[in-house]
Amino acid sequence: MDNLPLSGIKVLDLTLVLAGPTCGRTLAQYGAEVIKIDPDHRIPGLTPWIDVGRGKKSICLNITKKGGLEAFLKLAETADVIIEGFRKGVTDRLGIGYTELKKKNPKIVYASINCFGQSGPWSLRPGFEQNAQAATGIQVRNSGGISYYPRTATYTLNDYGTGLAAAYAVILALIERQKTGKGQRVEAALTYTSANLSGGFHTFNDEYNHKQNTNDFHSGRINRFPADKPGAVRRGGRQPGLKGTNMFNRLYETKNGWLFLSAPISYQVKMMIPMAGYLNNVPEFSHIAELAHTSFAGMTDKDPEEEMYKIFLTQTTEYWINLLHKHGIEAVKNTSSEEIFNDEYNHERKMIMRQDYENWGTVTWSGNPVSINSNEPFNVSPPQFGEHTFDVLKDVGISENEIKNLIESGAIPETVPINLK
Template identity: 30%
Template sequence: MSKISASQALSHLRVIDLSRVRAGPTCVRILADFGADVIRVEPPQGVDPNEAMFAADRDSGDFQNLNRNKRSMTLNLKREGALEVFQKLLRTADIVVENWRPEVKARLGVDYDSLRKVNPRVILASISGFGQDGPYAGRPGFDQIIQGMGGLMSVTGLPGHGPVRAGLAIADSSTGIYAAAGILIALLERERSGQGQWVQASLLHTQIAMMDFQAARFLNDGDVPVQVGNDHPTSSPMGLFEASDGAFNLGASGEGNWRRLCLALGAPELLDNPGFRTEKLRVQHRARLNRELAAIFAGATVAHWVERLNRAGVPAGPVYSVPEVFEDPQVRHLGVAQAVRTAAGRTMRLISQPITLTRTPAAIASAAPVWGEHTRELLRELEFDDGAIERLRAAGAI
């Protein structure tokens, strides 16, 4: 099998993916879906004591979703001959992505200084929990740990119920996206300088950046964010409301939306209420305003209010379960779930890239590889003959 052709957008690039778990594979998936030749390099089966956590079940939906459009080769960098293989591969690469601890990179010879001696044009993207240096650089960093330390859990959940984690790996996933953006910026800069560079992204810094307006409120106004449940901390009416048959979300922030909401509800008197005349007053008197709206919304169904409010230009939407998400007509129209057939013959539905390019779109061209599926093929591409390949195998390097 030659390299996978998911798209022409990045088909001129080769990526060595040394990453594990979620943030790194999320980053590399973007590059793979847009056509980069991604080579997932991982230890032979049984070498990594944590492999069951991120690599053993190749047919799981999660593994397939993270690692489609990649080729796989095994390589144990601790064994004789493996570094030679890696360096040959490195000479052909544009990008290396890893999430190893700093001291591990240096010990195995895959730190940035070592890489650029072999290939000065290579871009190394390092993803970590806490950064490449500083007092916490050696700490392991899992998503929930970072959600707590980055402030997210302090603002998530109902007031008085204690910290709550978000229901997805937001620190991992957003760090992967930031790392991909950093790689693309470094590639553009390389067109002028001819030199690679070291791209670094940490879960902690990313999680704080994702706090966005909440963090900015504190840094500049001294306003400490707290849990406000389903309400918006600075806008009203904006949050979760109950219709006669269930809940829906309403986003009527700003004066234009507020006016449209009142007219759509047939309640123009709310516009003249002195407690609701400005956004600041509506936040201050949120509980009273929510009660007024709740009495109106109780009189009709979710479908009625969502259709009526959207027709009036007021943002509103239902609250779906995950199965309901994939039944929504707009989700179907967007092609969010796409089918792929695995090496084991199983048809799986994966999440397509949410970025649309009109001439060179992303695609899911191949399922995630089985362990080391392309090892021999890639070694032959690097001009190792059958005898050399068998010697590497005998040494436990592949």
């Protein structure tokens, strides 16, 4: 791991759940020594541990017990980065806040991760993935708009996204430290990530909105197709940029599943007719261009999109994808998680990873979102819970006698590792 970009960087990871641990895992995958610190009574779930615990060392340390805080401060004096995910003010009460730690280690980069940020009236509120979705409009957008019941997004885009954003902030702070010799505090928040990832829905220009009559855009209303239409993709009005649907950019059900058709298209209705020409060379759709022309001209009540929907139902997903690809039209099969993990092509391109571990058996996980020239430690094993406790403490000069005192006070367990299975 000495050839990796973050080799030599020491990180203390005090975080919980997914967002913070994802930050630590990301730093570990690029060479940082990441030490995950948990009290022995805070046993993590097995699946998140295997997912976001990979590449880290694990120690059990309760800083609220006698000697625990002093042991942590010794670790902090030798660290480059600390990641914490507590509510605002908690670390200060525990004696491990940024103001206190930078006195002992002016070069420390201190990353704070929560739901609502470190400032403003919501900064003291707890929050998780679904809270961030609700606060930034995702659940309204995911339902089709304000006329429909809000619906949560079932994937944790903000947890994982915030972890990556926090890692990005840490790396920027480390780069700046090379110039100034000083550390700093950085922050990431689930709501910041959520707003950023859905940025197009929050980008607004009064003049453009007035000219295009797009008042429905930010309210989340559907522009042309009802939300309950089979396979309809939810979007706002005629907003700038590709956001979702028309008859050439939407989900279609097939004889044995679903696919997403993605032909080049403009949202201006006047462009819909020539774009239908993309399908002219596909026999099954050769009449769609003419139908689109008469439909948009108001010469027929027949819906060209509904006609396409019926056509797609006549053949399998594989048939349509092969046919459309021959004519240069992009279409993608809707796949399940099982299909993704069983597709060897995904393993070859390292989008999906698989490894056999002595302690965990066969483990699969998603690969890194970016690739660099140096060898990435994809096959790093998750640690056993607390397995590095004694070694890490000894490395910072804590003696055998002090370790015995920590055990007696309950600051560390007598026996590690602790089995999560």
